[in-house]
Amino acid sequence: MVAIHDTELKEGIQKAIVKAKDLKRPILVSEVQAIEQVEPLSFFATGSQDYFGERFFWKDSSDEIFIVGIGISKDIQSDQATDRFFHVKKEWNGFLDDSIIINPFDIEGTGPAMFGGFTFDPLKGKTKLWEKFSDSTFHIPKFMYSMIKGQAYLTTNIVCTQHDDVSLLHKVWTERNHMMSNLAEAPYNSENLLLSQTEIHPEQWMNTVDQVVGELKSEEMKKVVLARETRLRYEDPIKIEAVLANLLEYQKNSFIYAYESNGDCFIGASPERLVKKQGKNLFTTCLAGSIKRGQNQADDDVLGQELLTDEKNLEEHQYVVDMIKAAMEQVSVKVKLPDQPRLMKLRDIQHLYTPVTAEANADSSILQLIERLHPTPALGGVPRTKAVEKIRELESLDRGMYGSPLGWLDYKGNGDFAVALRSGLIQQNEASIFAGCGVVKDSTAESEYQETKIKFRPMLSALGGIE
Numbered sequence: 001m002v003a004i005h006d007t008e009l010k011e012g013i014q015k016a017i018v019k020a021k022d023l024k025r026p027i028l029v030s031e032v033q034a035i036e037q038v039e040p041l042s043f044f045a046t047g048s049q050d051y052f053g054e055r056f057f058w059k060d061s062s063d064e065i066f067i068v069g070i071g072i073s074k075d076i077q078s079d080q081a082t083d084r085f086f087h088v089k090k091e092w093n094g095f096l097d098d099s100i101i102i103n104p105f106d107i108e109g110t111g112p113a114m115f116g117g118f119t120f121d122p123l124k125g126k127t128k129l130w131e132k133f134s135d136s137t138f139h140i141p142k143f144m145y146s147m148i149k150g151q152a153y154l155t156t157n158i159v160c161t162q163h164d165d166v167s168l169l170h171k172v173w174t175e176r177n178h179m180m181s182n183l184a185e186a187p188y189n190s191e192n193l194l195l196s197q198t199e200i201h202p203e204q205w206m207n208t209v210d211q212v213v214g215e216l217k218s219e220e221m222k223k224v225v226l227a228r229e230t231r232l233r234y235e236d237p238i239k240i241e242a243v244l245a246n247l248l249e250y251q252k253n254s255f256i257y258a259y260e261s262n263g264d265c266f267i268g269a270s271p272e273r274l275v276k277k278q279g280k281n282l283f284t285t286c287l288a289g290s291i292k293r294g295q296n297q298a299d300d301d302v303l304g305q306e307l308l309t310d311e312k313n314l315e316e317h318q319y320v321v322d323m324i325k326a327a328m329e330q331v332s333v334k335v336k337l338p339d340q341p342r343l344m345k346l347r348d349i350q351h352l353y354t355p356v357t358a359e360a361n362a363d364s365s366i367l368q369l370i371e372r373l374h375p376t377p378a379l380g381g382v383p384r385t386k387a388v389e390k391i392r393e394l395e396s397l398d399r400g401m402y403g404s405p406l407g408w409l410d411y412k413g414n415g416d417f418a419v420a421l422r423s424g425l426i427q428q429n430e431a432s433i434f435a436g437c438g439v440v441k442d443s444t445a446e447s448e449y450q451e452t453k454i455k456f457r458p459m460l461s462a463l464g465g466i467e
Protein backbone atom coordinates (compact mmCIF):
# COMPACT_ATOMS: atom_id res chain seq x y z
CA MET A 1 0.00 0.00 0.00
CA VAL A 2 1.27 3.46 -0.83
CA ALA A 3 0.40 6.36 1.42
CA ILE A 4 -0.67 9.47 -0.38
CA HIS A 5 -0.17 12.77 1.41
CA ASP A 6 -2.20 15.35 -0.34
CA THR A 7 -0.77 18.75 -0.66
CA GLU A 8 -1.75 21.60 -2.89
CA LEU A 9 -4.05 19.61 -5.12
CA LYS A 10 -7.20 21.04 -3.56
CA GLU A 11 -6.07 24.62 -4.08
CA GLY A 12 -4.98 23.81 -7.61
CA ILE A 13 -8.36 22.41 -8.54
CA GLN A 14 -10.17 25.40 -7.07
CA LYS A 15 -7.99 27.79 -9.03
CA ALA A 16 -8.35 25.78 -12.23
CA ILE A 17 -12.14 25.77 -12.04
CA VAL A 18 -12.14 29.57 -11.72
CA LYS A 19 -9.77 29.77 -14.71
CA ALA A 20 -11.88 27.35 -16.74
CA LYS A 21 -14.94 29.52 -16.11
CA ASP A 22 -13.01 32.67 -17.08
CA LEU A 23 -11.47 31.25 -20.24
CA LYS A 24 -14.41 28.96 -21.08
CA ARG A 25 -12.19 26.00 -21.77
CA PRO A 26 -10.75 23.03 -19.86
CA ILE A 27 -7.71 23.65 -17.65
CA LEU A 28 -5.24 20.99 -16.58
CA VAL A 29 -4.12 20.57 -13.00
CA SER A 30 -1.14 18.29 -12.56
CA GLU A 31 0.29 17.28 -9.21
CA VAL A 32 3.46 15.26 -8.57
CA GLN A 33 4.39 13.55 -5.36
CA ALA A 34 7.22 11.24 -4.39
CA ILE A 35 5.83 7.86 -3.37
CA GLU A 36 7.10 4.54 -2.16
CA GLN A 37 8.49 2.38 -4.92
CA VAL A 38 6.19 -0.21 -6.49
CA GLU A 39 6.75 -2.63 -9.39
CA PRO A 40 6.07 -0.67 -12.60
CA LEU A 41 4.31 -3.72 -14.01
CA SER A 42 2.13 -3.90 -10.94
CA PHE A 43 1.01 -0.32 -11.55
CA PHE A 44 0.18 -1.24 -15.16
CA ALA A 45 -1.69 -4.37 -14.10
CA THR A 46 -3.69 -2.43 -11.55
CA GLY A 47 -5.42 -0.64 -14.38
CA SER A 48 -6.47 -3.87 -16.10
CA GLN A 49 -10.11 -3.57 -15.06
CA ASP A 50 -10.96 0.06 -14.59
CA TYR A 51 -8.62 1.39 -17.27
CA PHE A 52 -8.29 -1.42 -19.80
CA GLY A 53 -7.52 0.09 -23.19
CA GLU A 54 -6.20 3.27 -21.58
CA ARG A 55 -2.74 2.28 -20.44
CA PHE A 56 0.87 2.55 -21.47
CA PHE A 57 4.11 1.08 -20.24
CA TRP A 58 7.63 2.32 -20.96
CA LYS A 59 11.09 1.29 -19.86
CA ASP A 60 14.20 2.77 -21.43
CA SER A 61 17.11 0.65 -22.61
CA SER A 62 19.32 1.50 -19.63
CA ASP A 63 16.63 0.65 -17.01
CA GLU A 64 16.85 4.23 -15.67
CA ILE A 65 13.38 5.37 -16.61
CA PHE A 66 10.10 3.55 -16.20
CA ILE A 67 6.92 5.46 -17.00
CA VAL A 68 3.51 3.86 -16.71
CA GLY A 69 0.23 5.61 -17.40
CA ILE A 70 -3.32 4.56 -16.67
CA GLY A 71 -6.54 6.32 -17.59
CA ILE A 72 -6.78 9.07 -20.15
CA SER A 73 -7.15 12.71 -19.24
CA LYS A 74 -6.65 13.95 -22.79
CA ASP A 75 -6.38 12.32 -26.20
CA ILE A 76 -4.42 13.78 -29.10
CA GLN A 77 -5.34 11.81 -32.20
CA SER A 78 -5.44 12.63 -35.86
CA ASP A 79 -5.26 11.01 -39.28
CA GLN A 80 -4.07 14.18 -40.89
CA ALA A 81 -0.95 13.33 -42.89
CA THR A 82 0.46 16.77 -43.62
CA ASP A 83 2.39 18.49 -40.83
CA ARG A 84 1.36 15.81 -38.36
CA PHE A 85 4.34 16.39 -36.04
CA PHE A 86 3.63 20.11 -35.94
CA HIS A 87 -0.06 19.53 -35.20
CA VAL A 88 0.66 17.21 -32.31
CA LYS A 89 3.05 19.81 -30.88
CA LYS A 90 0.47 22.56 -31.29
CA GLU A 91 -2.28 20.55 -29.54
CA TRP A 92 0.07 19.54 -26.76
CA ASN A 93 1.19 23.12 -26.16
CA GLY A 94 -2.43 24.31 -26.29
CA PHE A 95 -3.39 21.73 -23.70
CA LEU A 96 -0.58 22.89 -21.40
CA ASP A 97 -1.49 26.58 -21.76
CA ASP A 98 -2.68 28.07 -18.45
CA SER A 99 -2.29 24.71 -16.72
CA ILE A 100 -1.53 24.53 -13.01
CA ILE A 101 1.46 22.31 -12.38
CA ILE A 102 2.44 21.37 -8.85
CA ASN A 103 5.78 19.67 -9.25
CA PRO A 104 8.45 20.24 -6.61
CA PHE A 105 10.89 18.00 -8.51
CA ASP A 106 13.12 18.99 -11.35
CA ILE A 107 13.10 15.46 -12.75
CA GLU A 108 12.45 14.43 -16.34
CA GLY A 109 9.40 12.24 -16.90
CA THR A 110 7.37 13.68 -14.01
CA GLY A 111 4.42 16.06 -14.27
CA PRO A 112 2.22 16.31 -17.34
CA ALA A 113 3.55 14.10 -20.12
CA MET A 114 2.06 12.51 -23.16
CA PHE A 115 2.76 9.06 -24.50
CA GLY A 116 2.20 7.68 -27.97
CA GLY A 117 3.50 7.81 -31.46
CA PHE A 118 2.94 7.96 -35.17
CA THR A 119 2.24 5.43 -37.87
CA PHE A 120 5.11 4.56 -40.18
CA ASP A 121 3.63 6.10 -43.32
CA PRO A 122 0.40 8.12 -43.17
CA LEU A 123 0.12 7.95 -46.97
CA LYS A 124 -0.17 4.17 -47.00
CA GLY A 125 -3.79 3.05 -47.05
CA LYS A 126 -4.86 1.90 -43.61
CA THR A 127 -6.21 -1.65 -43.31
CA LYS A 128 -8.50 -3.15 -40.68
CA LEU A 129 -5.41 -4.37 -38.80
CA TRP A 130 -4.64 -0.90 -37.49
CA GLU A 131 -8.15 0.54 -37.26
CA LYS A 132 -7.81 1.15 -33.53
CA PHE A 133 -4.85 3.52 -33.97
CA SER A 134 -4.71 6.91 -35.69
CA ASP A 135 -1.73 8.20 -37.67
CA SER A 136 -0.84 10.34 -34.68
CA THR A 137 -1.97 8.78 -31.41
CA PHE A 138 -1.01 10.26 -28.06
CA HIS A 139 -2.61 10.47 -24.69
CA ILE A 140 -2.00 12.21 -21.42
CA PRO A 141 -2.74 9.74 -18.61
CA LYS A 142 -4.88 10.34 -15.51
CA PHE A 143 -2.33 8.70 -13.26
CA MET A 144 1.30 8.30 -14.16
CA TYR A 145 3.85 6.34 -12.23
CA SER A 146 7.45 7.32 -12.97
CA MET A 147 10.43 5.49 -11.59
CA ILE A 148 13.45 7.57 -12.43
CA LYS A 149 16.82 6.23 -11.33
CA GLY A 150 15.19 4.28 -8.52
CA GLN A 151 13.02 7.10 -7.15
CA ALA A 152 9.26 6.79 -7.58
CA TYR A 153 6.78 9.57 -8.36
CA LEU A 154 3.06 9.68 -8.92
CA THR A 155 1.62 12.33 -11.21
CA THR A 156 -2.12 12.99 -11.06
CA ASN A 157 -3.58 14.86 -14.02
CA ILE A 158 -7.04 16.37 -13.73
CA VAL A 159 -8.82 18.28 -16.44
CA CYS A 160 -11.15 20.88 -14.90
CA THR A 161 -13.99 22.31 -16.95
CA GLN A 162 -16.19 25.36 -16.39
CA HIS A 163 -19.00 23.00 -15.29
CA ASP A 164 -17.00 21.40 -12.49
CA ASP A 165 -17.16 22.31 -8.82
CA VAL A 166 -15.07 21.33 -5.79
CA SER A 167 -16.74 17.92 -5.61
CA LEU A 168 -14.29 17.01 -8.39
CA LEU A 169 -11.57 16.90 -5.76
CA HIS A 170 -13.43 14.24 -3.84
CA LYS A 171 -13.91 12.19 -7.00
CA VAL A 172 -10.20 12.34 -7.79
CA TRP A 173 -9.24 11.36 -4.25
CA THR A 174 -11.61 8.43 -4.25
CA GLU A 175 -10.45 7.23 -7.65
CA ARG A 176 -6.81 7.56 -6.76
CA ASN A 177 -7.12 5.84 -3.38
CA HIS A 178 -9.05 3.01 -4.97
CA MET A 179 -6.40 2.59 -7.66
CA MET A 180 -3.47 2.72 -5.24
CA SER A 181 -5.08 0.28 -2.81
CA ASN A 182 -5.38 -2.30 -5.61
CA LEU A 183 -1.65 -2.25 -6.35
CA ALA A 184 -0.49 -5.22 -4.33
CA GLU A 185 -3.09 -7.57 -5.79
CA ALA A 186 -2.24 -7.14 -9.42
CA PRO A 187 -1.70 -10.60 -11.02
CA TYR A 188 0.40 -10.91 -14.15
CA ASN A 189 2.22 -14.19 -14.26
CA SER A 190 -0.16 -16.42 -16.18
CA GLU A 191 0.59 -17.95 -19.58
CA ASN A 192 -1.00 -17.45 -22.98
CA LEU A 193 -2.05 -20.65 -24.77
CA LEU A 194 -1.18 -20.66 -28.46
CA LEU A 195 -3.55 -22.26 -31.00
CA SER A 196 -1.89 -21.41 -34.29
CA GLN A 197 0.95 -19.44 -35.83
CA THR A 198 1.03 -18.39 -39.49
CA GLU A 199 3.66 -16.52 -41.46
CA ILE A 200 1.86 -14.23 -43.89
CA HIS A 201 2.84 -14.96 -47.52
CA PRO A 202 6.55 -15.64 -46.98
CA GLU A 203 7.17 -16.65 -50.62
CA GLN A 204 5.57 -13.49 -51.90
CA TRP A 205 7.73 -11.50 -49.50
CA MET A 206 10.88 -13.21 -50.77
CA ASN A 207 9.84 -12.45 -54.35
CA THR A 208 9.51 -8.79 -53.38
CA VAL A 209 13.03 -8.87 -51.91
CA ASP A 210 14.32 -10.32 -55.21
CA GLN A 211 12.48 -7.67 -57.18
CA VAL A 212 13.88 -4.85 -55.02
CA VAL A 213 17.43 -6.26 -55.24
CA GLY A 214 17.04 -6.15 -59.04
CA GLU A 215 15.90 -2.54 -58.90
CA LEU A 216 18.74 -1.56 -56.55
CA LYS A 217 21.23 -2.87 -59.11
CA SER A 218 19.81 -0.77 -61.91
CA GLU A 219 18.43 2.38 -60.27
CA GLU A 220 19.90 5.08 -58.06
CA MET A 221 18.15 3.66 -55.01
CA LYS A 222 20.56 2.18 -52.44
CA LYS A 223 18.51 0.58 -49.69
CA VAL A 224 14.90 -0.35 -49.02
CA VAL A 225 13.70 -1.94 -45.78
CA LEU A 226 11.08 -4.61 -46.31
CA ALA A 227 8.94 -6.04 -43.53
CA ARG A 228 6.53 -8.89 -43.03
CA GLU A 229 4.04 -10.28 -40.54
CA THR A 230 3.27 -13.44 -38.58
CA ARG A 231 -0.22 -13.91 -37.16
CA LEU A 232 -0.91 -15.84 -33.94
CA ARG A 233 -4.15 -17.12 -32.42
CA TYR A 234 -4.77 -18.05 -28.79
CA GLU A 235 -7.31 -19.89 -26.78
CA ASP A 236 -8.13 -16.88 -24.60
CA PRO A 237 -7.61 -13.15 -24.78
CA ILE A 238 -3.86 -12.54 -24.58
CA LYS A 239 -2.72 -11.35 -21.17
CA ILE A 240 -0.69 -8.26 -21.87
CA GLU A 241 0.89 -8.27 -18.42
CA ALA A 242 2.31 -11.74 -19.04
CA VAL A 243 3.83 -10.62 -22.36
CA LEU A 244 5.34 -7.55 -20.74
CA ALA A 245 6.74 -9.63 -17.88
CA ASN A 246 8.49 -11.90 -20.41
CA LEU A 247 9.89 -8.98 -22.39
CA LEU A 248 11.20 -7.39 -19.21
CA GLU A 249 12.84 -10.62 -18.17
CA TYR A 250 14.43 -11.66 -21.46
CA GLN A 251 15.00 -8.56 -23.58
CA LYS A 252 17.71 -6.71 -21.70
CA ASN A 253 19.14 -3.45 -23.08
CA SER A 254 15.87 -2.78 -24.86
CA PHE A 255 13.09 -0.27 -24.69
CA ILE A 256 10.09 -2.20 -23.43
CA TYR A 257 6.76 -0.67 -24.33
CA ALA A 258 3.06 -1.30 -24.48
CA TYR A 259 0.47 1.14 -25.74
CA GLU A 260 -3.25 0.53 -25.64
CA SER A 261 -5.67 2.22 -27.97
CA ASN A 262 -9.37 1.42 -28.21
CA GLY A 263 -8.92 -2.13 -26.96
CA ASP A 264 -5.88 -3.16 -29.01
CA CYS A 265 -2.35 -3.10 -27.64
CA PHE A 266 0.88 -2.34 -29.47
CA ILE A 267 3.76 -3.92 -27.59
CA GLY A 268 7.42 -4.74 -28.03
CA ALA A 269 11.07 -4.65 -27.03
CA SER A 270 13.13 -2.40 -29.27
CA PRO A 271 16.90 -2.03 -29.11
CA GLU A 272 16.76 1.13 -31.22
CA ARG A 273 16.42 4.68 -29.92
CA LEU A 274 15.17 7.24 -32.38
CA VAL A 275 15.90 10.26 -30.22
CA LYS A 276 16.10 11.28 -26.59
CA LYS A 277 16.13 14.87 -25.39
CA GLN A 278 17.23 15.62 -21.86
CA GLY A 279 17.47 19.38 -21.46
CA LYS A 280 19.57 20.32 -24.44
CA ASN A 281 21.34 16.96 -24.65
CA LEU A 282 20.37 14.74 -27.53
CA PHE A 283 20.96 11.03 -28.00
CA THR A 284 20.25 9.03 -31.10
CA THR A 285 21.25 5.67 -32.49
CA CYS A 286 22.34 4.20 -35.78
CA LEU A 287 21.41 0.53 -35.70
CA ALA A 288 21.51 -1.62 -38.82
CA GLY A 289 23.37 -4.75 -39.85
CA SER A 290 22.55 -8.03 -38.15
CA ILE A 291 23.82 -11.52 -37.42
CA LYS A 292 22.60 -14.32 -35.15
CA ARG A 293 24.03 -15.05 -31.69
CA GLY A 294 26.46 -17.94 -31.29
CA GLN A 295 25.90 -21.24 -29.49
CA ASN A 296 28.77 -20.51 -27.14
CA GLN A 297 31.16 -17.64 -26.36
CA ALA A 298 33.75 -18.55 -29.01
CA ASP A 299 31.13 -19.04 -31.71
CA ASP A 300 29.46 -15.77 -30.69
CA ASP A 301 32.76 -13.85 -30.90
CA VAL A 302 33.43 -15.25 -34.38
CA LEU A 303 29.98 -14.19 -35.55
CA GLY A 304 30.47 -10.74 -34.01
CA GLN A 305 33.81 -10.31 -35.82
CA GLU A 306 32.21 -11.46 -39.04
CA LEU A 307 29.50 -8.82 -38.69
CA LEU A 308 32.02 -6.06 -37.92
CA THR A 309 33.88 -6.77 -41.17
CA ASP A 310 31.05 -7.84 -43.47
CA GLU A 311 30.75 -5.46 -46.41
CA LYS A 312 27.06 -5.95 -47.02
CA ASN A 313 26.17 -5.24 -43.39
CA LEU A 314 28.62 -2.33 -43.14
CA GLU A 315 26.98 -0.81 -46.20
CA GLU A 316 23.50 -1.21 -44.66
CA HIS A 317 24.81 0.45 -41.51
CA GLN A 318 26.69 3.30 -43.17
CA TYR A 319 23.55 4.61 -44.91
CA VAL A 320 21.99 5.07 -41.50
CA VAL A 321 25.07 6.80 -40.07
CA ASP A 322 25.35 9.22 -43.01
CA MET A 323 21.70 10.19 -42.88
CA ILE A 324 21.47 10.59 -39.09
CA LYS A 325 24.71 12.58 -38.93
CA ALA A 326 23.55 14.96 -41.65
CA ALA A 327 20.10 15.38 -40.04
CA MET A 328 21.56 16.06 -36.59
CA GLU A 329 24.03 18.58 -37.96
CA GLN A 330 21.12 20.60 -39.30
CA VAL A 331 19.30 20.92 -35.99
CA SER A 332 21.99 20.64 -33.34
CA VAL A 333 25.64 21.29 -32.57
CA LYS A 334 28.55 19.23 -31.21
CA VAL A 335 27.38 16.11 -33.05
CA LYS A 336 29.64 13.29 -31.86
CA LEU A 337 29.85 9.70 -32.99
CA PRO A 338 32.55 7.03 -33.18
CA ASP A 339 34.16 6.34 -36.61
CA GLN A 340 33.45 2.64 -36.46
CA PRO A 341 30.31 0.77 -35.48
CA ARG A 342 30.31 -1.39 -32.35
CA LEU A 343 28.38 -4.54 -31.62
CA MET A 344 25.09 -4.50 -29.78
CA LYS A 345 24.36 -7.95 -28.46
CA LEU A 346 20.79 -8.86 -27.59
CA ARG A 347 19.32 -12.20 -26.53
CA ASP A 348 18.48 -13.32 -30.07
CA ILE A 349 20.61 -11.19 -32.40
CA GLN A 350 23.62 -8.91 -32.68
CA HIS A 351 23.68 -5.60 -34.55
CA LEU A 352 26.09 -2.98 -35.79
CA TYR A 353 25.58 0.03 -33.58
CA THR A 354 26.78 3.65 -33.66
CA PRO A 355 25.61 5.90 -30.81
CA VAL A 356 25.30 9.63 -31.54
CA THR A 357 25.22 12.54 -29.09
CA ALA A 358 24.62 16.23 -29.78
CA GLU A 359 23.40 19.48 -28.26
CA ALA A 360 20.06 20.80 -29.43
CA ASN A 361 19.69 24.26 -30.88
CA ALA A 362 17.64 26.44 -28.54
CA ASP A 363 14.50 26.26 -30.65
CA SER A 364 14.39 22.57 -31.56
CA SER A 365 11.75 20.39 -29.94
CA ILE A 366 11.82 16.60 -29.83
CA LEU A 367 8.86 16.45 -32.23
CA GLN A 368 10.83 18.45 -34.80
CA LEU A 369 13.76 16.09 -34.34
CA ILE A 370 11.46 13.12 -34.90
CA GLU A 371 10.14 14.71 -38.06
CA ARG A 372 13.70 15.08 -39.36
CA LEU A 373 14.75 11.58 -38.46
CA HIS A 374 11.74 9.41 -39.24
CA PRO A 375 12.13 7.12 -41.04
CA THR A 376 15.88 6.67 -40.88
CA PRO A 377 17.39 4.26 -43.42
CA ALA A 378 17.17 1.60 -40.68
CA LEU A 379 13.43 1.36 -41.41
CA GLY A 380 12.91 3.30 -44.64
CA GLY A 381 15.85 3.38 -47.01
CA VAL A 382 18.01 5.58 -49.22
CA PRO A 383 17.05 7.95 -50.73
CA ARG A 384 14.30 8.36 -48.17
CA THR A 385 11.35 9.50 -50.28
CA LYS A 386 11.95 6.99 -53.03
CA ALA A 387 12.41 4.14 -50.58
CA VAL A 388 9.24 4.98 -48.68
CA GLU A 389 7.35 5.13 -51.97
CA LYS A 390 8.76 1.72 -52.87
CA ILE A 391 7.63 0.29 -49.54
CA ARG A 392 4.18 1.84 -50.02
CA GLU A 393 3.96 0.27 -53.45
CA LEU A 394 5.41 -3.20 -52.88
CA GLU A 395 5.02 -4.19 -49.25
CA SER A 396 1.74 -5.97 -48.58
CA LEU A 397 1.99 -5.36 -44.84
CA ASP A 398 0.18 -2.44 -43.23
CA ARG A 399 3.00 -1.38 -40.87
CA GLY A 400 0.81 0.84 -38.74
CA MET A 401 3.03 1.80 -35.80
CA TYR A 402 5.64 -0.89 -36.43
CA GLY A 403 8.98 0.78 -37.16
CA SER A 404 7.62 4.15 -36.06
CA PRO A 405 8.53 6.66 -33.38
CA LEU A 406 6.94 5.68 -30.06
CA GLY A 407 7.64 7.28 -26.71
CA TRP A 408 6.97 10.08 -24.27
CA LEU A 409 7.36 13.81 -24.01
CA ASP A 410 7.06 15.82 -20.78
CA TYR A 411 5.92 19.43 -20.26
CA LYS A 412 9.50 20.65 -20.03
CA GLY A 413 10.33 19.31 -23.48
CA ASN A 414 12.28 16.26 -22.31
CA GLY A 415 11.39 13.02 -23.99
CA ASP A 416 12.51 9.72 -25.39
CA PHE A 417 11.31 7.93 -28.52
CA ALA A 418 12.23 4.46 -29.66
CA VAL A 419 11.88 3.02 -33.13
CA ALA A 420 9.04 0.59 -32.42
CA LEU A 421 10.70 -2.66 -33.57
CA ARG A 422 10.49 -6.25 -32.37
CA SER A 423 6.86 -5.48 -31.86
CA GLY A 424 3.40 -6.91 -32.07
CA LEU A 425 -0.19 -5.82 -32.11
CA ILE A 426 -2.39 -7.66 -29.64
CA GLN A 427 -6.07 -7.89 -30.54
CA GLN A 428 -7.87 -9.95 -27.90
CA ASN A 429 -7.25 -13.62 -28.86
CA GLU A 430 -4.97 -12.76 -31.76
CA ALA A 431 -1.71 -11.01 -32.41
CA SER A 432 0.36 -9.88 -35.35
CA ILE A 433 4.09 -9.56 -35.01
CA PHE A 434 6.36 -7.70 -37.40
CA ALA A 435 9.94 -7.89 -38.62
CA GLY A 436 11.88 -6.29 -41.43
CA CYS A 437 15.38 -5.98 -42.78
CA GLY A 438 17.52 -3.67 -44.83
CA VAL A 439 17.65 -4.79 -48.46
CA VAL A 440 20.75 -3.63 -50.34
CA LYS A 441 22.20 -4.68 -53.69
CA ASP A 442 24.03 -7.66 -52.17
CA SER A 443 21.00 -9.01 -50.31
CA THR A 444 19.57 -12.44 -51.02
CA ALA A 445 15.94 -13.28 -50.35
CA GLU A 446 16.89 -16.37 -48.36
CA SER A 447 19.30 -14.64 -45.95
CA GLU A 448 16.94 -11.68 -45.44
CA TYR A 449 14.14 -14.14 -44.76
CA GLN A 450 16.32 -15.83 -42.13
CA GLU A 451 17.16 -12.45 -40.63
CA THR A 452 13.48 -11.58 -40.22
CA LYS A 453 12.91 -14.99 -38.63
CA ILE A 454 15.46 -14.10 -35.95
CA LYS A 455 13.84 -10.71 -35.47
CA PHE A 456 10.48 -12.35 -34.75
CA ARG A 457 11.97 -14.26 -31.84
CA PRO A 458 11.76 -11.61 -29.10
CA MET A 459 8.00 -11.27 -29.56
CA LEU A 460 7.47 -14.96 -30.29
CA SER A 461 9.13 -15.99 -27.07
CA ALA A 462 7.24 -13.36 -25.08
CA LEU A 463 3.96 -14.55 -26.59
CA GLY A 464 4.72 -18.22 -26.08
CA GLY A 465 4.91 -18.81 -29.84
CA ILE A 466 7.14 -21.25 -31.72
CA GLU A 467 10.59 -19.73 -32.24
Ligand SMILES: C=C(O[C@@H]1C=C(C(=O)O)C=C[C@H]1O)C(=O)O
Binds near residue numbers: 272290438
Ligand atom coordinates in the same frame (compact mmCIF):
# COMPACT_ATOMS: atom_id res chain seq x y z
C1 LIG B 1 13.61 -3.63 -39.38
C2 LIG B 1 14.05 -4.19 -38.26
O1 LIG B 1 15.29 -3.93 -37.74
C3 LIG B 1 16.14 -2.98 -38.35
C4 LIG B 1 16.94 -3.58 -39.43
C5 LIG B 1 18.18 -4.12 -39.22
C6 LIG B 1 18.91 -4.86 -40.31
O2 LIG B 1 18.37 -5.03 -41.40
O3 LIG B 1 20.05 -5.30 -40.11
C7 LIG B 1 18.77 -4.00 -37.95
C8 LIG B 1 18.21 -3.26 -36.97
C9 LIG B 1 17.00 -2.44 -37.23
O4 LIG B 1 17.37 -1.16 -37.60
C10 LIG B 1 13.18 -5.06 -37.43
O5 LIG B 1 13.61 -5.49 -36.37
O6 LIG B 1 12.05 -5.33 -37.84
Ligand SMILES: [Mg+2]
Binds near residue numbers: 316
Ligand atom coordinates in the same frame (compact mmCIF):
# COMPACT_ATOMS: atom_id res chain seq x y z
MG1 LIG C 1 19.99 -6.38 -42.12
